Amino acid sequence: MWIGIVVFVLMVGSVLFHLFSPWYLTPIASNWTSIDNAINVSFWVTGAVFIAINSFLVYVVIKYRKRSRAHYEPENAKLEKQLTLWTSVGIALLLTPGLYAWAQFVNIPADASVVEAIGQQWQWSFRFPGKDRVLGTVDVKYISDNNPMGVNPDDPYGRDDVLIEDSTVHIPVGKPIKLVLRSKDVLHDFFVPQFRARMNLVPGSVTYFWFTPTKIGEYEILCAQLCGVGHYVMRGTVIVDDQGTFDAWLNKQRTFAPARAGAHELVKTRG
Numbered sequence: 001m002w003i004g005i006v007v008f009v010l011m012v013g014s015v016l017f018h019l020f021s022p023w024y025l026t027p028i029a030s031n032w033t034s035i036d037n038a039i040n041v042s043f044w045v046t047g048a049v050f051i052a053i054n055s056f057l058v059y060v061v062i063k064y065r066k067r068s069r070a071h072y073e074p075e076n077a078k079l080e081k082q083l084t085l086w087t088s089v090g091i092a093l094l095l096t097p098g099l100y101a102w103a104q105f106v107n108i109p110a111d112a113s114v115v116e117a118i119g120q121q122w123q124w125s126f127r128f129p130g131k132d133r134v135l136g137t138v139d140v141k142y143i144s145d146n147n148p149m150g151v152n153p154d155d156p157y158g159r160d161d162v163l164i165e166d167s168t169v170h171i172p173v174g175k176p177i178k179l180v181l182r183s184k185d186v187l188h189d190f191f192v193p194q195f196r197a198r199m200n201l202v203p204g205s206v207t208y209f210w211f212t213p214t215k216i217g218e219y220e221i222l223c224a225q226l227c228g229v230g231h232y233v234m235r236g237t238v239i240v241d242d243q244g245t246f247d248a249w250l251n252k253q254r255t256f257a258p259a260r261a262g263a264h265e266l267v268k269t270r271g
């Protein structure tokens with residue numbers, strides 16, 4: 001008897017905790033409401049199953065609390081059909097919103113502007129493609145003190161790339177952004193909770209995802225992969241600006257070519 005009551009209290013307590021706890025998704029600041037819908041539908045489906053199974057458990061524990069003899073029933077076609085049907089409905093409900101979100105997620109809008117985020121133990125830096133809207137090629141072999149992002153010095157597309165050697169980046173509001181991700185060392189993950197969408201940075205390959213920031217403001221970038229002892233300090237800031245403020249900020253940043261010229265001067269004065 002008492003164990004039935006304990007299970008009942010745990011069930012009701014869990015549901016109330018979920019409904020009334022202050023810890024829930026931060027207010028969304030991107031286009032990805034379809035991801036929130038998928039999460040909400042998952043909560044409703046798993047919540048309904050959680051209540052149904054625990055209620056059944058409480059019922060059985062209380063009804064058969066007196067010692068009684070179990071009888072053997074190897075087949076019950078009606079029950080199996082019902083279980084198969086309702087399990088299928090549940091799984092279809094869990095999968096459909098996710099597939100809908102995924103179909104949008106893998107299709108980058110044609111007008112998306114490219115921003116690159118580079119991860120390394122334990123900081124972020126960024127690169128914009130400049131006026132030609134194309135990022136210059138990169139290679140690990142070009143990485144040096146004067147060229148920490150490894151931009152190919154012989155690639156004309158890289159000359160006007162805007163380098164942000166800082167963990168704070170600005171982006172314009174209301175425009176789709178294709179965020180290209182690259183890691184210099186180990187697995188990292190670019191995650192801004194308010195944007196919902198996220199992606200791993202995989203050493204040796206280039207990954208990407210897209211989003212449209214919908215609210216002006218300042219958001220924290222977290223690395224969401226345990227990437228070493230300094231993982232917890234691998235944070236950055238993304239500031240979503242109106243177009244004018246963003247353009248003014250971007251124009252003040254240095255491009256790869258002057259950065260290289262600076263490097264040559266350094267060598268010259270030394271020589």
Ligand SMILES: [Cu+2]
Nearest residue numbers: 188223227234
């Ligand atoms: Cu990391």
